Amino acid sequence: MENRKGLVTHAALSLSVCVLYGLLLLTPLNGYVYTTLLKIALFLAVPLIFGKKKHTNVKGYLGTVKSKKMMALSFAVGAGIIIIILTGYFLLRQFFDDQMILGSLKNEGITKNNFPAVFLNIIFVNAFFEEFFFRGFVFRGALKLGTKQYAYLFSAVLFALYHVTMIMNWFTLPIFFLCMAGLFAGGLIFNYVTDKCGSIFGSYIIHAAANLAINAIGLYIFMK
Numbered sequence: 249m250e251n252r253k254g255l256v257t258h259a260a261l262s263l264s265v266c267v268l269y270g271l272l273l274l275t276p277l278n279g280y281v282y283t284t285l286l287k288i289a290l291f292l293a294v295p296l297i298f299g300k301k302k303h304t305n306v307k308g309y310l311g312t313v314k315s316k317k318m319m320a321l322s323f324a325v326g327a328g329i330i331i332i333i334l335t336g337y338f339l340l341r342q343f344f345d346d347q348m349i350l351g352s353l354k355n356e357g358i359t360k361n362n363f364p365a366v367f368l369n370i371i372f373v374n375a376f377f378e379e380f381f382f383r384g385f386v387f388r389g390a391l392k393l394g395t396k397q398y399a400y401l402f403s404a405v406l407f408a409l410y411h412v413t414m415i416m417n418w419f420t421l422p423i424f425f426l427c428m429a430g431l432f433a434g435g436l437i438f439n440y441v442t443d444k445c446g447s448i449f450g451s452y453i454i455h456a457a458a459n460l461a462i463n464a465i466g467l468y469i470f471m472k
Contacts, residue, residue: 255393259402261298262386265290266406270413280356280366284374291377295385309384314446322441322450326457333461343423346469352417353466360470367463375455382407382435383442383451391443404435434458 269290273283295309313319337344353359358366382403390399408431415427438451445451 251393255390258298258386258389258393261294262389262402262406265294265381266410270410273413280358280362283356284369287374288377291381291385295381295389298385298389304389309380309388309448311384311388311442311445311447311449313449315444318441318445319450319453322445322453325437325441326454329454329458330461333458334464337465340423343420345419346472349418349466349469363467363470367467370459370463371456375459376452378407379438379442379448379452379455382410383438383448387439387442388448396443400436400439403439404432407435407438408432 269283269287272286295304296306299305299308386406387399387403390402394402408428411431412428416424418424419427438455441450441454442448
């Protein structure tokens with residue numbers, strides 16, 4: 249009974265954070281610095297407050313690497329992800345609206361001048377806090393409170409839905425749904441790596457590599 253109550257609370261908190269963040273992205277306050285600080289606050293505060301009740305600290309969310317082989321594989325998968333994303337973009341360029349993407353970025357205060365700083369932030373800060381929340385808190389927490397199947401699916405679905413308000417104006421509808429499917433699949437991969445590695449650091453490497461490729465595309469669009 250206690251476990252079930254904990255599972256419901258954990259799911260409600262996880263979903264609430266994603267919905268709140270998504271709604272705030274739609275407000276006039278939407279700006280890159282603001283949303284970054286908001287993300288860090290939400291993605292840190294909720295796990296730490298919940299963890300205090302469950303006697304889980306930051307180290308518990310990060311996990312401990314138990315497979316060096318999986319860590320090494322993470323680098324290889326990350327390199328493969330970079331190739332897939334870059335190749336996919338250039339093969340499907342006709343379906344991307346570069347001007348719409350630029351307009352969306354500029355609405356967030358991202359320009360050609362500050363993009364290098366944003367580039368580094370997305371790779372090293374943004375990817376880390378997303379992994380801390382989605383793999384450290386959502387996935388690892390769900391593993392402790394529910395079944396493995398539930399943990400994998402819930403975390404992956406939430407990870408995909410979290411991106412809806414960020415990318416919904418970037419693409420045509422078919423590409424949008426393709427991206428959502430890719431995000432769900434990516435969430436499952438990140439979960440698997442975290443599960444087998446014993447830590448979020450393996451999935452962070454792959455996530456950072458994916459962000460590197462996406463940012464490289466953004467840089468290309470800005471430089472055209």
